[in-house]
Amino acid sequence: MQAVLEVIGLKKKYKDGTFALRGIDFQVKEGEFVAVIGPSGAGKSTLMRCINRLVEPSEGKIYFNGNDMMKANGQKLRQHRREIGMIFQNFNLIPRVTVIDNVLNGRLGYTGSLAGALGIFSRKDRDFALEILARVGLADKALKRVDELSGGQQQRVGIARALAQEPKLILADEPIASLDPITSENIMEYIYNICREDGITCLINLHQVEIAKRYATRIIGIREGKKVFDGTPDELTREVIRSIYGQQK
Numbered sequence: 001m002q003a004v005l006e007v008i009g010l011k012k013k014y015k016d017g018t019f020a021l022r023g024i025d026f027q028v029k030e031g032e033f034v035a036v037i038g039p040s041g042a043g044k045s046t047l048m049r050c051i052n053r054l055v056e057p058s059e060g061k062i063y064f065n066g067n068d069m070m071k072a073n074g075q076k077l078r079q080h081r082r083e084i085g086m087i088f089q090n091f092n093l094i095p096r097v098t099v100i101d102n103v104l105n106g107r108l109g110y111t112g113s114l115a116g117a118l119g120i121f122s123r124k125d126r127d128f129a130l131e132i133l134a135r136v137g138l139a140d141k142a143l144k145r146v147d148e149l150s151g152g153q154q155q156r157v158g159i160a161r162a163l164a165q166e167p168k169l170i171l172a173d174e175p176i177a178s179l180d181p182i183t184s185e186n187i188m189e190y191i192y193n194i195c196r197e198d199g200i201t202c203l204i205n206l207h208q209v210e211i212a213k214r215y216a217t218r219i220i221g222i223r224e225g226k227k228v229f230d231g232t233p234d235e236l237t238r239e240v241i242r243s244i245y246g247q248q249k
Contacts, residue, residue, distance in 0.1 A: 001029040001030050001031065002029065002030055002066075003027040003028065003029055003030075003063070004028055004029065004030050004032075004064065004065060004168060004169050004201040005027065005028040005051065005062075005063070005064055005169060005201070005203065006026075006027045006028075006061075006062070006063040007024055007025060007026050007027075007047075007051070007060065007061070007062055008025055008060055008061040008062075008063075009023050009024075009025060009059060009060040009061065010023065010024045010025070010047070010050060010057055010059070010060035010061075010062065011023055011024075011057065011058045011059040011060055012043070012046050012050055012055065012057050012058050012225075013058045019225050020043045020046040020225055021043045021046055021047060021050065021057070021060075021225045022043075022224070022225040022226045023059075023060070023226070024043075024047065024060075024222070024225075024226070024227050025227065026220055026227060026230060028169075028201055028203055029201070030199075030201055031199055031201055032201055032202070032217050032218060033192060033195055033196075033201075033202045033204070033215060033216055033217045033218075034202065034203050034204070034216060034217065034218045034219070034220060035204050035205075035206050035211075035212035035215065035216035035218075035219050035220070036048075036203065036204065036205045036206070036219075036220045036221075036222060037205075037206055037207070037209055037212050037219060037220070037221050037222070037244065038221055038222035038223055038244055038245070039223065039244070039245050039246070040207070042222045042223055042224060042225065043222055043224075043225040044173075044174070044205040044222055045173050045174070045205065047205075047222070048086075048171045048173045048203070048205060049173075050062070051064075051069070051084070051171060051203075052069070052080075052081055052084045052086065052171065053069060053070075053072075053077065053081075057070070064080055064083075064084065064169065065083070065168060067080055078109060079109070081109065082109030082110070082165055083165065083166070083167055083168045083169065084165075084167055084168070084169050084170075084171060085106070085161075085162030085163065085165045085167035085169070085170040085171070085200075086162060086170075086171050086172075086173070087155070087158050087159055087162050087170060087171070087172040087173065087175045087191070088158060088173055088175070089173055089174040089175060089177045089178055090178065091151075091154045091155055091157070091158045092158065093146045093154055093157055093158060093161075094146065095145070095146050095147035096145055096146075096147060097145065097146060098142065098143050098144065098145060098146070099133065099138060099141050099142050099143070099144055099145075099146055099149070099157050100126070100129050100130065100133065100142040100143065101119065102146055102157050102161055103129040103132060103133060103157065103160045103161050103164050104119075104121050104125060104126070104129050104164065105161055105164075106129075106160075106161040106162060106163070106164025106165045107121060107125045107128075107129070107164050107165075109165060110125075111125075128164065129142075129160070129164055130142060132160045132163045132164055133160055135160075135163070135194065136156040136157075136159055136160050136190055136194075137156065138153065138156055138157065138160065141153065150183075151178060151179055151183065152179055152183035152186060152187060155175060155176075155179065155183075155187050156187070156190060158175070159175075159187070159190055159191060159194070163194065163198075167200060168200065168201065169200070169201045169202070169203070170191070170195060170200055170201070170202045170203070170204075171202075171203050171204075172191060172202065172203070172204040172205065173205050174205050174206070174207060175187060175191065175204065176188060176206070176208070176211070177207060184208075184211070185211075188211060188214075188215055191204070192215050204216075209236070209241055212233070212236075213233040213236060214233075216233055217232075218230070218231070218232060218233075219231065219232070219233055219236050221236075221240070221243075221244040222244075223243075223244050223245075223246075228243060228244055229243070229244055
């Protein structure tokens with residue numbers, strides 16, 4: 001199985017001298033569902049944003065499907081990003097716009113810039129968006145404004161938008177952190193099952209260790225910007241958890 005994602009010696013140093021990442025290395029193979037865990041401030045979100053270059057790394061290499069993300073610019077970077085779906089903790093939706101139009105934003109990488117700016121999408125794209133909304137149980141909400149939905153429903157719109165990109169890789173940055181336990185379970189089921197059904201590789205940041213152990217095929221532990229664990233859920237013992245979180249867990 002080939003690596004969909006390869007991260008080598010990744011570092012991020014901010015202007016104030018703070019290191020968010022201190023030389024991280026790992027691979028994610030096709031079809032894996034990998035959870036990244038660690039305390040707040042460990043660098044998990046920075047890692048996600050460096051992978052698709054929403055944040056520029058200070059040093060290191062990132063390969064996506066064999067392509068050097070650090071050398072990609074302009075159109076080439078947009079093409080790579082088109083195949084990397086992103087699910088955010090705070091949803092990152094357009095509140096006063098309809099559900100289907102938010103999902104169609106996931107198709108922008110496939111449309112001309114003018115058509116995308118004007119919100120002009122083909123019937124095929126609209127039908128595709130409706131199919132995805134049906135998969136996340138929101139077909140009946142397609143014409144509702146996003147700000148009329150609950151938090152869990154909004155996150156399902158976020159999942160649908162990521163799927164509209166037809167991604168090879170999904171990056172999910174704390175997608176359940178702001179949700180109640182029952183809704184969190186629901187959202188994890190959607191993300192996990194869709195990735196399994198569609199063969200999408202997933203890298204997901206989670207603060208909840210038990211949820212990571214339940215869903216992940218592999219777990220990476222980060223502490224103070226360094227990778228301190230990389231193994232199976234069964235290998236994540238209490239001692240290892242303490243080494244990742246200190247006295248927090």
